[in-house]
Amino acid sequence: MERFSSISMAVVRRLPKYYRYLGELKKNDVKRVSSQELSRITGFTASQIRQDLNCFGGFGQQGYGYNVDDLYQNISNILGLNKIYKTVIVGMGNLGQAIANYSFFEKSGFVPQALFDVNPKLIGLKINDIRVHDVEELEDFVRENNIDIGIICTPKSQCQKVAESLVRGGVRAIWNFAPSDINVSDDIIVENVHLSESLFTISYLLKEKEEVLKSKKF
Amino acid sequence: MERFSSISMAVVRRLPKYYRYLGELKKNDVKRVSSQELSRITGFTASQIRQDLNCFGGFGQQGYGYNVDDLYQNISNILGLNKIYKTVIVGMGNLGQAIANYSFFEKSGFVPQALFDVNPKLIGLKINDIRVHDVEELEDFVRENNIDIGIICTPKSQCQKVAESLVRGGVRAIWNFAPSDINVSDDIIVENVHLSESLFTISYLLKEKEEVLKSKKF
Numbered sequence: 001m002e003r004f005s006s007i008s009m010a011v012v013r014r015l016p017k018y019y020r021y022l023g024e025l026k027k028n029d030v031k032r033v034s035s036q037e038l039s040r041i042t043g044f045t046a047s048q049i050r051q052d053l054n055c056f057g058g059f060g061q062q063g064y065g066y067n068v069d070d071l072y073q074n075i076s077n078i079l080g081l082n083k084i085y086k087t088v089i090v091g092m093g094n095l096g097q098a099i100a101n102y103s104f105f106e107k108s109g110f111v112p113q114a115l116f117d118v119n120p121k122l123i124g125l126k127i128n129d130i131r132v133h134d135v136e137e138l139e140d141f142v143r144e145n146n147i148d149i150g151i152i153c154t155p156k157s158q159c160q161k162v163a164e165s166l167v168r169g170g171v172r173a174i175w176n177f178a179p180s181d182i183n184v185s186d187d188i189i190v191e192n193v194h195l196s197e198s199l200f201t202i203s204y205l206l207k208e209k210e211e212v213l214k215s216k217k218f
Numbered sequence: 219m220e221r222f223s224s225i226s227m228a229v230v231r232r233l234p235k236y237y238r239y240l241g242e243l244k245k246n247d248v249k250r251v252s253s254q255e256l257s258r259i260t261g262f263t264a265s266q267i268r269q270d271l272n273c274f275g276g277f278g279q280q281g282y283g284y285n286v287d288d289l290y291q292n293i294s295n296i297l298g299l300n301k302i303y304k305t306v307i308v309g310m311g312n313l314g315q316a317i318a319n320y321s322f323f324e325k326s327g328f329v330p331q332a333l334f335d336v337n338p339k340l341i342g343l344k345i346n347d348i349r350v351h352d353v354e355e356l357e358d359f360v361r362e363n364n365i366d367i368g369i370i371c372t373p374k375s376q377c378q379k380v381a382e383s384l385v386r387g388g389v390r391a392i393w394n395f396a397p398s399d400i401n402v403s404d405d406i407i408v409e410n411v412h413l414s415e416s417l418f419t420i421s422y423l424l425k426e427k428e429e430v431l432k433s434k435k436f
Binding site: 001003004005007012013015016017019020078079080081083085093094095097098101102104105108109110148149172173175179189191193194195196197198199200201202203204205206207208209212213 | 219221222223225230231233234235237238296297298299301303311312313315316319320322323326327328366367390391393397407409411412413414415416417418419420421422423424425426427430431
């Protein structure tokens, strides 16, 4: 995946966290927040937070901190929200259906235009009021409807083929939930969600803890 | 979340990726892999990979590289796999059902003992041959069955309450898919999956690309 900016992915990935926490503050009518307070809430150091935000502009004020509404709006813009992205979801198993039904994504601007599957029992049905099409129609639909983001929720065996159809149709980005990497040209933005990596982090930490506690007994 | 090791979470989070790629190599009967080859496959530098693996032992051999089977097995052990973890899943919406049905997790040793929900239409049913119980029974079930990991797939409004029940029942770790942080004591391992953070990374990158391409026109 090609990048055009010197801003590291580590910084990029912290931005949605700031967005989420600021959203909570906003919801609770908090008007102003210091970097220390943000540090307490987010778990990142105040210095890290200031550094991150300085990549994009000087949003805070010495002695005042940050205005919550303004910072929330600024990060919202930096994250490319406040726009509509047309999406399709391919693979209508439980996970695909979960994403199709998750209204928060739609409210955030990521609007599914169609769903796709191979299963004739699903094709023609509507899920969350969105029609399920035959995956054979995927490439044409993407092209004709200028789909921005393809969301892959197929089994491993199908994800490469589906990725290629999405790319041929003209998507600019793929959100991939299939438990396998996909191989597409560098100019396509690819975000993989490998849930097993998250789960195995848990087993690692459980083991680490067990071993430390064991060694403390001697 | 308390840690007992100097090994950074950045290293910890790379381990499941190595595990996944080594699994692919193993499946394709590859016997041996150099750090350069691993670098090409994973996207991490050969130096980073060697450094990471050296945290846990000297697995490679100068001039030979790594034996795939051995390294896979070693990382498997480091990740605490090759054990059984008893889990419960709370919240039987699409996401909870997706996880209950995802046999790969079970094959990896994370075995759901019961499912929980508030919906009387689901209580008493079986999903993937696992019974759905009333969430009122959660704490007792966790305690009586020595559940290791609680998996939260409830709406935001329920996740804190559910987390507290899980902890009172005695879970050692929580895998949290609810779109909100949970507040539990430091000795509980918590892994949050915030899908919106992944999605907003896509919109960020789309915007970054658009802006660079725009600026190139002048």
